[in-house]
Amino acid sequence: MAFAPILRGLVWGALGFLLGGGGAVLVRLLLGLPAFQPEPLITIGYFPGLLGWLLGVGAWDVWAREWFGLPVRREAVYDWRRYFRFTTDHKVIGVQYLVTFVVLFLLAGFFAMLMRIELMAPGPTIMSAGLYNHIMSMHGIIMIAVAVAAIIGGLGNFAVPLLIGAEDMAFPRINALSYWLIPPVAVLLVSTFFAGGFDSGWTAYPPLSEVNAPGQVLFNLAVITFGFSSILGALNFLATILRLRAPGMTWRRLPIFVWSIFAASFISLTATQFLAAGLLMILLDREAGMTFFNAARGGAPLLYQHIFWFYSHPAVYIMILPAFGLALEILPHFSRKPLYAYPWLVAGFFGIVFLSFIVWAHHLFTSGMPDYLHGPFMATTELISIPTGLVFLSALGTIWMGRLRLKTPMLFALGFLFNFLIGGVTGIFNADVPTDLHLQDTYFVVGHFHFTIMGGMIFALFAGIYYWFPKITGRMYNETLGKLHFWWMFLTFNTTFIPMFWLGLFGMNRRIFDYPPALGSVNRFISISAFLLGSSFVVFVSNMVLSWARGPQAAANPWQARTLEWQVPSPPPVHNFPAPPQVVGHPYDYGFTNSVHALVGVSGGSGEQGVDTDG
Amino acid sequence: MQTVRVHVPYDHTHTRRIGLWLFFISEGFLFLALISSRYYLFGLSRPEELNQALGLLITTILLLSSLTAYRAETSILHGDQGMFLRNTLATILLGSLFLVGVALEWAEAFRFFPPHTRFGTIFFTLTGMHGFHVLSGVVLLVFLYFHGRRGRFGVTNTWPVEGVIKYWHFVDVVWVFIYPTLYLVSS
Numbered sequence: 001m002a003f004a005p006i007l008r009g010l011v012w013g014a015l016g017f018l019l020g021g022g023g024a025v026l027v028r029l030l031l032g033l034p035a036f037q038p039e040p041l042i043t044i045g046y047f048p049g050l051l052g053w054l055l056g057v058g059a060w061d062v063w064a065r066e067w068f069g070l071p072v073r074r075e076a077v078y079d080w081r082r083y084f085r086f087t088t089d090h091k092v093i094g095v096q097y098l099v100t101f102v103v104l105f106l107l108a109g110f111f112a113m114l115m116r117i118e119l120m121a122p123g124p125t126i127m128s129a130g131l132y133n134h135i136m137s138m139h140g141i142i143m144i145a146v147a148v149a150a151i152i153g154g155l156g157n158f159a160v161p162l163l164i165g166a167e168d169m170a171f172p173r174i175n176a177l178s179y180w181l182i183p184p185v186a187v188l189l190v191s192t193f194f195a196g197g198f199d200s201g202w203t204a205y206p207p208l209s210e211v212n213a214p215g216q217v218l219f220n221l222a223v224i225t226f227g228f229s230s231i232l233g234a235l236n237f238l239a240t241i242l243r244l245r246a247p248g249m250t251w252r253r254l255p256i257f258v259w260s261i262f263a264a265s266f267i268s269l270t271a272t273q274f275l276a277a278g279l280l281m282i283l284l285d286r287e288a289g290m291t292f293f294n295a296a297r298g299g300a301p302l303l304y305q306h307i308f309w310f311y312s313h314p315a316v317y318i319m320i321l322p323a324f325g326l327a328l329e330i331l332p333h334f335s336r337k338p339l340y341a342y343p344w345l346v347a348g349f350f351g352i353v354f355l356s357f358i359v360w361a362h363h364l365f366t367s368g369m370p371d372y373l374h375g376p377f378m379a380t381t382e383l384i385s386i387p388t389g390l391v392f393l394s395a396l397g398t399i400w401m402g403r404l405r406l407k408t409p410m411l412f413a414l415g416f417l418f419n420f421l422i423g424g425v426t427g428i429f430n431a432d433v434p435t436d437l438h439l440q441d442t443y444f445v446v447g448h449f450h451f452t453i454m455g456g457m458i459f460a461l462f463a464g465i466y467y468w469f470p471k472i473t474g475r476m477y478n479e480t481l482g483k484l485h486f487w488w489m490f491l492t493f494n495t496t497f498i499p500m501f502w503l504g505l506f507g508m509n510r511r512i513f514d515y516p517p518a519l520g521s522v523n524r525f526i527s528i529s530a531f532l533l534g535s536s537f538v539v540f541v542s543n544m545v546l547s548w549a550r551g552p553q554a555a556a557n558p559w560q561a562r563t564l565e566w567q568v569p570s571p572p573p574v575h576n577f578p579a580p581p582q583v584v585g586h587p588y589d590y591g592f593t594n595s596v597h598a599l600v601g602v603s604g605g606s607g608e609q610g611v612d613t614d615g
Numbered sequence: 616m617q618t619v620r621v622h623v624p625y626d627h628t629h630t631r632r633i634g635l636w637l638f639f640i641s642e643g644f645l646f647l648a649l650i651s652s653r654y655y656l657f658g659l660s661r662p663e664e665l666n667q668a669l670g671l672l673i674t675t676i677l678l679l680s681s682l683t684a685y686r687a688e689t690s691i692l693h694g695d696q697g698m699f700l701r702n703t704l705a706t707i708l709l710g711s712l713f714l715v716g717v718a719l720e721w722a723e724a725f726r727f728f729p730p731h732t733r734f735g736t737i738f739f740t741l742t743g744m745h746g747f748h749v750l751s752g753v754v755l756l757v758f759l760y761f762h763g764r765r766g767r768f769g770v771t772n773t774w775p776v777e778g779v780i781k782y783w784h785f786v787d788v789v790w791v792f793i794y795p796t797l798y799l800v801s802s
Contacts, residue, residue: 067758069765170630235637243630269637270644277648281740290736292652298733303655307648 002081009057009180016052021045039217040287046221050184057180058086063173078574086180088172089574093179094158095472098465100182101150105458106537108142111135113534116527122517132513134197134215141189141202141219145226147319147457151326152268153179153233155464156261158472160237162565162572163255165246165581165598170239174232181229188222201511203308206293206301210285217286220279227276230318234268237261246564246598248583253597255563255587256339256346260325263349267314267321267356275311278304305367309360317356319453320420321349323460324391327413330467331398332588333561334410339588340397344390351387355380365433366440374433381431388424392417407559408482412463415490419455423448426501441511444504450497462489462540469547470554474571477551481543485536492533499526563587567600628774635778639785642748646789649744650796653737659802662734664727666720670798673716674790677749680709681787688780694770696763703760706783710753717746741793748786755779 024044028035055064061073077085082092083099114135118125127135157175161168169175192198196213204223209216241262245254254262281292281304291297293304332339339345361369361377395417404410426448429435439445462485469477499522508515515523557566564581565572582599589595687702720742728735759779762768768776 069762069767171634174634231641235634235641238637239630239634242633269641273641273644274648277645277652281652284736284740288739289731290740291731291733292656292736292740297731298656299736300656303652306655307652310648 002084005057005085009053009055012056013049013053013184017045017049019045019052020048039214042214043217043221043283043287050181050225053184054177054180059173059177059180062086062088062176086176088168088176090157090161090169090172090175091472091572091576093175094154094156096179097149097157097182098154098472100179100186101146101154104142104186105146105150106541108139108146109534109537111139111142113531115139116530118513119515119523120527121524122515122520124513127513129513130197130199133199133201133511134192136511137198137201137219138189138192141223143453144202144315145185147453148230148268148315149182149226149233150461151322151457151464152230152237152261152264152318153182155326155461155468156237156257156322157233159464159468159565160240160258160261161244162471162568162576163258163563164241164244164249165564165577165583166240166244167575167577169236170243171236174236178229178232178236181225181232185222185226185229188218188225192218203312204279204282205308206282206285206304207295209282210293217283220283224276224279227272230268231272234265234272237265238269241265246577246581246583248598250583252343253583253586255329256342257322257325257329259346259349260321260323260328263353264318264321266353267318271311271314271318271357273311274307275315278307278311281307302364302367302369305364306361309363310357313360313363314356316449316452317352319457321352323416323420323457324349326460326464326467327416328391328395328398329563330409330413330463331395332590333559333563334405334407334413335399335402336405336590337398337400337402337588338586338590338592339394340400341390341394342586342588345394348387348390348394351390352384355384355387359384362431362436365436378431378433382428385424385428392421407466408477408479408486409463409467409559411483411486411490412459412466415486416456416459416463419451419459419493422498423451423453423455426451439504441509442504443500443508443510446510447497447500447504450500455493455497459490462486465544467559468565469544470558471565471570471572473548473551474554474569475547475551476554476558477547478543481539485539485543488536488539489533492529492536496526496529496533499529562590562597564598564600567598628777631774631778635781639781642785643789646744646792649741650792653741653796656733657737659800661798661801662728664723665798666723667798669716669720669723670794673713673720674794676709676716677713677787677790680706680713681784683709684780684783688773688776691763691768691773691776692770696766696769699768699776700760700763703756703763707753707756707760710749710756710783714746714749714753717742717749738797741797745786745789745793748789752779752783752786755782 021041021044024041025035028037028040063072065072075085077087082089083096087093087096114127115132118127118132157169192215195215195218198204198209198215198219199212200209200216200219204216204219209220241254241258281290284290285292285294285299291299293299293301295301328339328345359377359381361373362381365374365377399414426444429439430445430448466477466482469475503519503522503526506519508519554570556569558570559566564577564583564587567581568577577600583597584599585595585597587597589597683702683705687699687706690696690698690702721739724735724738728738730736730739756779759768759776762775
């Protein structure tokens with residue numbers, strides 16, 4: 001039966017939850033506390049429940065049996081059912097991530113549509129203020145999860161082992177584990193609707209997050225689980241890239257997308273623990289009566305903001321570094337030119353990684369942080385424009401005088417550059433203390449981070465999806481629909497978010513379901529643009545579904561690209577390469593005669609073996 | 616043409632070792648978050664009621680357990696099964712003794728600085744999070760002991776031993792930072 005492992009996971013998860021919760025009831029009875037408090041019971045029962053789910057869904061069979069000296073059980077499933085299994089093939093896990101997060105992206109987009117309906121006119125329109133806050137918070141956290149995991153977990157998992165000439169990831173079972181931690185996250189977040197919701201936004205600032213409805217507890221557990229998943233993923237990518245590069249794949253020949261995943265994984269591996277710690281402290285304050293952030297008992301609410309942003313500012317680079325890498329991976333192939341200033345670009349990535357750890361307090365300019373910290377954090381924040389500038393110069397140098405092939409992936413990569421430029425430039429006004437004091441918590445900030453994350457990361461995600469679609473599915477997407485999707489999304493995206501800068505300058509507060517009546521017409525315009533933007537994804541989804549089902553067979557190398565993944569058939573066979581490829585040259589040397597990137601084994605491949613046919 | 620599947624010959628243990636060290640770096644940041652919260656909330660002061668003798672005693676026990684753990688690892692590298700089992704057992708006992716010591720500390724802490732006070736918040740979180748790591752280390756050592764009794768480890772299969780013992784040392788090193796943070800710091 002196709003769904004047997006998932007059913008078993010659910011049953012074992014429920015058993016684990018009952019065991020943990022029951023134990024907690026027993027302990028509370030012994031301590032003389034009121035036995036049936038839902039919040040502590042959910043918190044304590046959740047962790048054994050999570051363990052039960054993971055073991056049931058497949059970790060017991062392929063992993064934990066080993067610890068007890070039993071032989072592991074592996075099923076060889078190669079049809080569609082493998083997508084519902086604890087599979088260790090990185091290509092299957094990549095598709096699992098990608099489909100899951102595209103679905104979550106559409107769900108969170110639906111929440112955004114509800115918000116825009118509410119904001120069509122001033123005053124209450126279709127929902128209460130509380131429900132608006134819950135929907136706003138859901139939109140935020142799900143989109144954050146999509147931004148963190150869709151490129152790294154989806155495209156990274158699929159492409160990184162192929163790009164470096166490896167058979168799989170370094171720890172395939174940990175890879176499966178980090179995917180199967182995601183469904184509980186989604187279930188917990190959706191079930192907040194039945195627990196009073198959470199109205200604290202994705203940032204979960206105390207004191208609100210310590211006194212609101214039990215939905216907050218589910219949110220905290222979900223995000224801690226998600227953090228665990230992304231730490232494991234990061235660990236896996238680092239070990240893979242350090243250890244499994246094919247012979248000859250030196251650091252100077254590493255494809256730029258791999259570099260970006262490597263850099264982002266450093267941040268994921270370390271900073272994510274701070275988010276988990278902060279959310280755990282909130283749980284301890286709520287359930288164990290501790291006083292980290294409870295000012296009435298001597299705690300410090302500001303401490304949470306420091307801990308939270310020590311993760312969450314670097315986290316924006318977890319989102320955007322792979323997006324940079326993806327855009328820069330695509331630009332040389334579609335410009336038929338070498339990647340410009342490759343070593344400087346890599347240095348730029350690591351400059352961003354380093355600086356990202358010392359800028360967090362620019363989120364606290366108006367929070368009551370000591371004034372003497374304003375200057376240093378303003379300075380470090382603005383320093384980030386230097387490594388980011390290197391990335392942009394490299395992109396521009398690559399397309400300069402190139403023979404641009406304006407296919408859908410290239411259009412999205414160029415759209416990324418345009419949007420991210422606006423996002424980056426408007427960020428300066430948020431980094432400068434004098435302007436930020438005015439702009440903090442207005443729609444200017446909303447416009448800024450939507451230009452960086454949606455205009456940047458999501459555009460790069462779509463560039464990557466179209467770019468690797470033929471490799472993933474073995475079929476070609478419809479180019480006309482792809483271009484229609486790009487122009488539709490690009491234009492409506494800009495008409496939706498550019499007016500938000502204007503709204504912010506005129507003082508419209510974010511995270512509030514109401515606004516001054518004078519701003520009504522601009523909001524109506526934004527809402528209509530947003531509905532058009534939302535409808536552009538109908539084109540995307542229908543293109544993906546129809547092309548995957550009955551698109552024309554894709555060639556092994558439809559883009560005449562030089563990197564390794566295009567030298568094997570589409571879709572790649574189970575163990576990727578017939579033999580370890582020999583890497584002998586740089587991946588992006590388009591236009592150099594007799595330049596070869598790699599010699600790929602004896603069977604499969606396009607026959608072109610990395611030889612440039614176009615430049 | 617013939618398709619020949621050739622696996623890249625590479626050292627699995629080396630890769631696993633890198634994975635384990637990456638895990639330690641990540642865990643280090645978790646403790647960094649908790650330890651820095653102590654300084655943010657409480658500065659450099661500490662309450663007088665801390666039981667210094669008990670603190671020093673459990674620190675000594677935990678450091679000693681690192682010695683027996685090291686001896687266990689070295690003996691399996693030399694193929695000495697008996698010595699390995701004796702030292703693993705000694706590490707399990709010392710680790711459990713440490714946990715008993717933490718329980719005694721907690722019993723006192725409930726009287727002097729319960730969890731709803733500022734220092735209690737810090738104290739219970741740090742010792743609790745660390746104690747959870749010690750407990751998981753003890754569980755891993757118990758697995759190691761029972762597999763060792765069946766002769767599953769030898770000079771050709773040392774990675775499970777090395778991994779668990781490295782984890783045990785890591786947990787010890789974390790305590791080396793937590794102990795002064797809770798007991799010794801003063802202005």
